[in-house]
Each structure stands twice: as C-alpha cells, then as structure tokens.
Amino acid sequence: MEAVTIENIIKTYGKKKEVLALNDISFNVAQGELFGIIGPDGAGKTSLFRILTTLLLADSGKVTVDGFDVVKNYKAIRKRVGYMPGKFSLYPDLSVEENLNFFATIFNTSIKENYNLVKDIYVQIAPFKERKAGKLSGGMKQKLALCCALIHRPSVLFLDEPTTGVDAVSRKEFWEMLQGLKQLGITILVSTPYMDEANLCDKVALMQNGNMLSINTPEGIVNNFSNPLWAVKSSKMLQLLNELKATDFVADAYPFGEYHHVVMKDISGEGSLQQFIQTHSNTIIESKIVKPDIEDCFIALMKPLSPKGENGEDKHKMKVNE
Amino acid sequence: MPVIQLIILPWAADYEVKNIKLAVVDQDHSEYSRQLINKITASGYFNLAQYAASYNQALQQVEKDKADLVLQIPNSFEKDLVKENEAKLFMAINAINGVKASLGGAYLRTIIQDYNKQVRTEWIQFPRFSPETQIEISSSNWYNPLMNYKYFMVPGILVILLTMIGMNLAAINIVKEKEIGTIEQINVTPIKKYHFILGKLIPFWIMGLLVLTIGLFISYLFYGIIPVGSFITIYVFAAVYLLAVLGLGLLLSTYSANQQQSMLLSFFIMMIMILLGGLYTSIDSMPEWAKWITRFNPVSYFIEVMRMVVLKGSSLADIKYHLLKMAGFAIVFNGWAVFSYKKRS
Known part of the structure; x- marks a missing residue:
C-alpha cells in the first residue's frame, strides 16, 4: 500500500498567482520507505510538506496520506502523522520533559504508552530533561523535536530539513535514528538541501524551482x-x-x-x-x-x-x- | 506596575484645577480692590504671580507662561462701586490649556460674585428684604457626599488597568506563537480550535481576577474605598467582562502577523475605549455618534458598573442589563476569535 500519493499538485503564491511554488508534482511513497526530497532553498520542499501535513491547501491536485485525503479527512491525518518543521517550534520556555508531556497530552496519549518508540532518542537528551527547550544545543533541539513528533506513534513522519544547521556528528546520529525508525515500519519523508544525505534514503526525489527532476533509488540515479x-x-x-x-x-x-x-x-x-x-x-x-x-x-x-x-x-x- | 499605577494615577487625575497663576493689574489701589484680591488669593485656587503695572505688562507674563489669568481692576473701581452701584472688571484668560482656562475663569467669576454679594450685604441694611429676589441653591451630593473625586476615579482606573493587562496579554499571545513557529506544531495536532482558544483564555482570566483583587485591596489600603455593594457583584461582572476583553485581544492576535502589529492595534483600540469609556469625560455630554460608539465599548459598561456598585451599592439585579450585554460581547468576540483562527492556510 502506498503511504503517500500525490497527483498533479500545483501551488502558487501571490495575489495574481505569479509565484509558482509547486509545478504539477506527482509521486508516491510506499509504506515503510525512507523517502528523501533533495533540493536547494526555494525548491518548494516546505510548501510540499505543508500540503502533506494539511497546513496548506494546494491550488489543484489530489493528495492522500495513509489512505486519507488531505482536504476531506484532514482530521484523521492529523492524528496519524508526525511533523517536524524546519524551524525549531517547540515551546522554548518549557523544559524538555514538559514539552514532551505537552505533545503527548495533546494527542491523548502519555509518554509511558509510547516510551519504547522514543526511548533510544530520549535517553540521549534525558540528562537535560529539566532544561528549558530554548537553551538546548542545535542537535539536542532536533532530537527533542523528533521525540515530540513521534510521541503519538505516527504512521507517517514528515521531517522538513531536520539536519540544516546541525553539526556533522549530530547529522550522522540523526540519520542513524531515522534508520532505526524505519525498522519499526514508520514511513518517513525527509527533505534536505545536503546531497550527501541522499545515499542514506531508500528513494530520492530531486526538486528544483517547484519541479520534480528525478525520482529513483540512489543507485538508480547513479546508474543513469x-x-x-x-x-x-x-x-x-x-x-x-x-x-x-x-x-x-x-x-x-x-x-x-x-x-x-x-x-x-x-x-x-x-x-x-x-x-x-x-x-x-x-x-x-x-x-x-x-x-x-x-x-x-x-x-x-x-x-x-x-x-x-x-x-x-x-x-x-x-x-x-x- | 499596575499596582504603582493605581497608587499614583488617582492623585494626578484630579479634576480640580489648583495653582492657577494670576496676574493682577490693579489700577485702583483702593480698599475694595485690595479686599477683592485678598479674597481671590485666600480661596486657595490662585497663586498671585504678579502685580503688574499695566495690562500690557501682564499680558507679557501670559506670553512667558508665568501667568494664566489676568485680572484688570480699572482705576474707578471703588468709585463706581460705591457711587453707581456697579463696577467693571476685566479678565483675560490664557486658553491654551482649555480645562484650566474654563475652570479658572469660572472659579474667578464665582469668587467675584461672592465678593459682590458680600459688599452688598455690608451696605444694604434697608430694606430688610433684598429688592431683587434671589434664589439660593443648596445641594447635597448623593452617594459621594464630599464629592471626593478619588471615589469615582479609582474604580474607573482599576477598570482601565484590568483592560490593559487583559487585552495586551491576550493580543500578543497567539501572535507570539506565530512568530516563534510553535503554532505550526500545534496546527498539525488534532487539538480542537476552541480548545486552543480556551487554553489561551483561562490563564489570563484567572490572572485578571487576581489583578482585580489586588486592585480592590489597594483602593481600600490607600484610598479607604470599600464598595458599598457586594464584592460578588463586582466579581461576577468582572468575570464576564474579562472574557469579553480577552476575547477581543485574542481576536486581534489571530488577525495579526507579528507582535508589533497586534500591539499597535490593541493600543489603538484601547485608546478609543478609554477616551470613550466615560472615565475622564462624561458620556452624557458626548455627541450622539460618540454615544453610539460607547454602546459598543465594554470599558464604558464596566466603569459604570464599578461606580454603581462601589458608590451606590447596586446589586446584581440593578446591573443585569449591563451583564447581559457584556455576556453578548464575550460570546461575539470569543466566537469570532475561534472562527478566525484557522489551522490551515
């Protein structure tokens, strides 16, 4: 079954629709796949993610996530996707633990219930659990944000540029975590401007100026x-x-x-x-x-x-x- | 901060004009003119700034802002008064500060009239009854016998403080989440819109009631004001009022893109609400269109209710229409805020 299907998505910005952010994009992501969207800044990655997470309405086209339509069944989608925006967007004045607790509560669950899912990541930030989220280092913030996006056991995870502005070691660790999550059967869509990260994905889509240039496995792209x-x-x-x-x-x-x-x-x-x-x-x-x-x-x-x-x-x- | 404001403001927000600088041009130098000047300065409202030799000299003092009022006593003052039974005085008022000018003029007029009467009673022994019939008015001020302006300013200022705190806090709140991006994370969760708005509303509501409690305590401590009516009436109305004001703040917050914008908006609206709220100027003396605006101004209702309860001891039954209208405001503003807060764009 396809976890995400996208058909002919067009999104424009501006009053006269003069800015074309997404130009007739179609692709599918299979269940349990680690799907990378690679593209420079301004390629349309974030617009695409916002459409997929029901935050933005596309001008035209059809999108389903986990079998649900993003326009009609957005409520069902919100219950089963995890989204980590590119900008750190947890409450900086809440502590690590409070943030996690807060997001668990919003999703009607508790840390205990899904602890096994976030355990591997959470133990790394657990020594700082009393610290305010705003005072964490970049890598720690990303780990916490990933924990918060995972706490309700989502079936599809959207990560918008999770490794931008993170040091090389933390980036490597982060990708190892994603591999671990993939083993649990979670479909992961990740966008990144770093091309070297493409090799770590099952499938890669290359985006530029709102167009999809190529969708293939990393090996397939190299062989071409x-x-x-x-x-x-x-x-x-x-x-x-x-x-x-x-x-x-x-x-x-x-x-x-x-x-x-x-x-x-x-x-x-x-x-x-x-x-x-x-x-x-x-x-x-x-x-x-x-x-x-x-x-x-x-x-x-x-x-x-x-x-x-x-x-x-x-x-x-x-x-x-x- | 609000505590300090409540302690300081009522002392400064005084309607009585004191320390009016008076320049006298006494060209008569008679006993009567001296008596008149004595009477004026003894009233406590006027400071004799200068004895000027000529009107022009006095006017120069006005230009230099050393005098607010010029009283010219012509050289025939005593003679005219005694012989012709009437005398003329000339009064020039610096009207740059309108309140000071009109009140100062009125005070001076009253003093002179009083003096006039005094002079007359000195002379007229016969006939026993004054040939002119005089209507004498004696008044008693109900609900505030000593006309202590603090009694009616303090409840009003308390309302303003409550409004400012409630509205500003609410106005910058959702927009702050927009700025730091946390709203993105919230929007993808299944949380309901009204849950989100309520979650924003309740902490500020509790805080507002806390501020009200502190304010009432201070008004007792510093001004000895104990509401004649019951505290329950005040709290019931304040509870509904806070919902309305916070709702308005949240509404601004949902429409604004950044904190600056929402602060400026709330500042602008607050200014109108305060000036048209009946705190400083009576609503009854406003033009018809302004009265219409005050009908949509929650502040004016709360100030009225506070004064009614604190000074007159009105009960819940007396303010039920105010309460109903306020509940209406609360429902409209909050409903609108929930409606305009969109989880997707």
Whole structure:
C-alpha cells in the first residue's frame, strides 16, 4: 500500500498567482520507505510538506496520506502523522520533559504508552530533561523535536530539513535514528538541501524551482549517469576550469573538492581530454577517471532545467560560451 | 506596575484645577480692590504671580507662561462701586490649556460674585428684604457626599488597568506563537480550535481576577474605598467582562502577523475605549455618534458598573442589563476569535 500519493499538485503564491511554488508534482511513497526530497532553498520542499501535513491547501491536485485525503479527512491525518518543521517550534520556555508531556497530552496519549518508540532518542537528551527547550544545543533541539513528533506513534513522519544547521556528528546520529525508525515500519519523508544525505534514503526525489527532476533509488540515479567522468587536478585550478569549459568535448566542468570534475559529452570525449591533458602537462598534476556519485548526478540534473539529454546540455553549453 | 499605577494615577487625575497663576493689574489701589484680591488669593485656587503695572505688562507674563489669568481692576473701581452701584472688571484668560482656562475663569467669576454679594450685604441694611429676589441653591451630593473625586476615579482606573493587562496579554499571545513557529506544531495536532482558544483564555482570566483583587485591596489600603455593594457583584461582572476583553485581544492576535502589529492595534483600540469609556469625560455630554460608539465599548459598561456598585451599592439585579450585554460581547468576540483562527492556510 502506498503511504503517500500525490497527483498533479500545483501551488502558487501571490495575489495574481505569479509565484509558482509547486509545478504539477506527482509521486508516491510506499509504506515503510525512507523517502528523501533533495533540493536547494526555494525548491518548494516546505510548501510540499505543508500540503502533506494539511497546513496548506494546494491550488489543484489530489493528495492522500495513509489512505486519507488531505482536504476531506484532514482530521484523521492529523492524528496519524508526525511533523517536524524546519524551524525549531517547540515551546522554548518549557523544559524538555514538559514539552514532551505537552505533545503527548495533546494527542491523548502519555509518554509511558509510547516510551519504547522514543526511548533510544530520549535517553540521549534525558540528562537535560529539566532544561528549558530554548537553551538546548542545535542537535539536542532536533532530537527533542523528533521525540515530540513521534510521541503519538505516527504512521507517517514528515521531517522538513531536520539536519540544516546541525553539526556533522549530530547529522550522522540523526540519520542513524531515522534508520532505526524505519525498522519499526514508520514511513518517513525527509527533505534536505545536503546531497550527501541522499545515499542514506531508500528513494530520492530531486526538486528544483517547484519541479520534480528525478525520482529513483540512489543507485538508480547513479546508474543513469552514463557520460564519462574524470577528475583533474592542476596547479592553476581556475584557469583550468575556464579552459575546460571552453572546449567542445566537455559537457560540464565544476570544482569538486580538490579536483575539477569533467563531464564528457560522450565516450569519444575521453580521447580529446587525454590530448588536452598532454598539451597542458606542465600545470596538470593528476587526472583520473572517477565513478560518479550522487552529487555529480544532481549537478548534471540541475544544470539544464529541462530533462537531461543532448538538447538541454547544448543550451547549457551555449550559456557558458557567451 | 499596575499596582504603582493605581497608587499614583488617582492623585494626578484630579479634576480640580489648583495653582492657577494670576496676574493682577490693579489700577485702583483702593480698599475694595485690595479686599477683592485678598479674597481671590485666600480661596486657595490662585497663586498671585504678579502685580503688574499695566495690562500690557501682564499680558507679557501670559506670553512667558508665568501667568494664566489676568485680572484688570480699572482705576474707578471703588468709585463706581460705591457711587453707581456697579463696577467693571476685566479678565483675560490664557486658553491654551482649555480645562484650566474654563475652570479658572469660572472659579474667578464665582469668587467675584461672592465678593459682590458680600459688599452688598455690608451696605444694604434697608430694606430688610433684598429688592431683587434671589434664589439660593443648596445641594447635597448623593452617594459621594464630599464629592471626593478619588471615589469615582479609582474604580474607573482599576477598570482601565484590568483592560490593559487583559487585552495586551491576550493580543500578543497567539501572535507570539506565530512568530516563534510553535503554532505550526500545534496546527498539525488534532487539538480542537476552541480548545486552543480556551487554553489561551483561562490563564489570563484567572490572572485578571487576581489583578482585580489586588486592585480592590489597594483602593481600600490607600484610598479607604470599600464598595458599598457586594464584592460578588463586582466579581461576577468582572468575570464576564474579562472574557469579553480577552476575547477581543485574542481576536486581534489571530488577525495579526507579528507582535508589533497586534500591539499597535490593541493600543489603538484601547485608546478609543478609554477616551470613550466615560472615565475622564462624561458620556452624557458626548455627541450622539460618540454615544453610539460607547454602546459598543465594554470599558464604558464596566466603569459604570464599578461606580454603581462601589458608590451606590447596586446589586446584581440593578446591573443585569449591563451583564447581559457584556455576556453578548464575550460570546461575539470569543466566537469570532475561534472562527478566525484557522489551522490551515
């Protein structure tokens, strides 16, 4: 059974509906799936989450969560979803324990009843349970917010950018917690601007400017990346980048760590690159063929707004040549 | 804060105008003119600021704000008074402060008339009965025999304080949740709208009644005011009144996007409610349209009821129409607040 179904959702803002936040989006999330929505700021992630959690009405389209329609049966949905907004939104002047108690009470349950669900997370913040929620560190706040979103044993969990502004260690811990929750059969939708987190999801949707660019498993997305990819390192990196972009066999070149990643237009480009490297052998330190990771795929998907293909890439190239 | 306000404000909010600065231009320098001036300064309302030599000099004092009132006694004052049985005085009033001007003028007029009568009784031995018939009025002030203005100001100020605390607290409350984002989390819960509004209402309601208790205690402690009517009447009405005011505050809160907006709105509404509430000016003397506004002003009802109960000892039966109207306000404001608070946008 599908936990979430979304059909042709359109959402606009502004009096004249001039701002298109979600442009005809459709996808499904299966029960028990950890579904990631990746996209830059302003992609429409939060609007989508607010529609899914019945806080916002879409202009058109049909959405069901856990089998219930978000417009007609919003009351039923509110009882069975957990939502963690991107902004910390627990009561800062209540203590950790009071916050948890408060949200348990609102959902007509108690901490005791569902303690086994939040136990693994709660023990980490339990030493601070007397502390005011507003005085917690960023990572602790996220853990508490997750506890509060879980306390009524939701069947679907919506997490809007839970790891934004959280340190690397806490981020890792947070994702481990999500894996644990997945084991309990909870469907989780999580949005994030960090591409490296995509690998941790069962399925990833890439969003940009209100459009869904690609929905696949992380492996599927990587496998779809067919163009040869090289990493090149030089003593004059900026000059190299500009020269690479000016050649006709390169589809895209961008900085990637200490290397430049060079995407070839097709397989014959590799030979051309070898020649290029030889002519610039005095500056180029290292070059190697690399396996694309998910970040390369997203960069390739995001660059041309239209679905990838020769056409889109040409457009992009033209822009660079200008 | 409210306690301090209640202690300080009634002393300052005094209708009586005292310390009016008087400049006298006495061109007569006679016995009668001196008597008149003595009488005026002895009244306690006037301070003799200056003896001016000429009217122009006195007027300069007015310009410098050293005098509020100029009384000119012409040089023939005594002569005219004795010979012609009538004399003329000239009075110039600085009307920048309207209240001071009209009251000061009236005081001075009364004193002069009184003096006039006094002079007459000195002279007229015969005929025994005054040729002019005179109507003398003696009045007694019911419910506040000494016309102690504090007795009727303190209950009114108490009402204002209660209103300010209740409305401001309620007005910034829901909007604060909007600002810090907690409302998002609440909105996805199955909590009912009226539960949410009630949850906001009840703590402030209890606090308002607490403030009222403190206020009544202070008015006893500092002003010796013990309501003639029963405390139950006051509390029953205050309970309903607080519901109405808090409802209005919550209503503003549901419509505002941020705390600044709702504070400004509540400040604006409060200003109208206070000025049209009958605390400082009598509602009866307002123009017809203003009277209509006061009919929709909860503050005016509560001030009236407080004065009725505290001074006159009115019972619940006497204020039942006030109570009914207030209940109406409470239902409308709170109902509207529940209606306008939307859990989804």
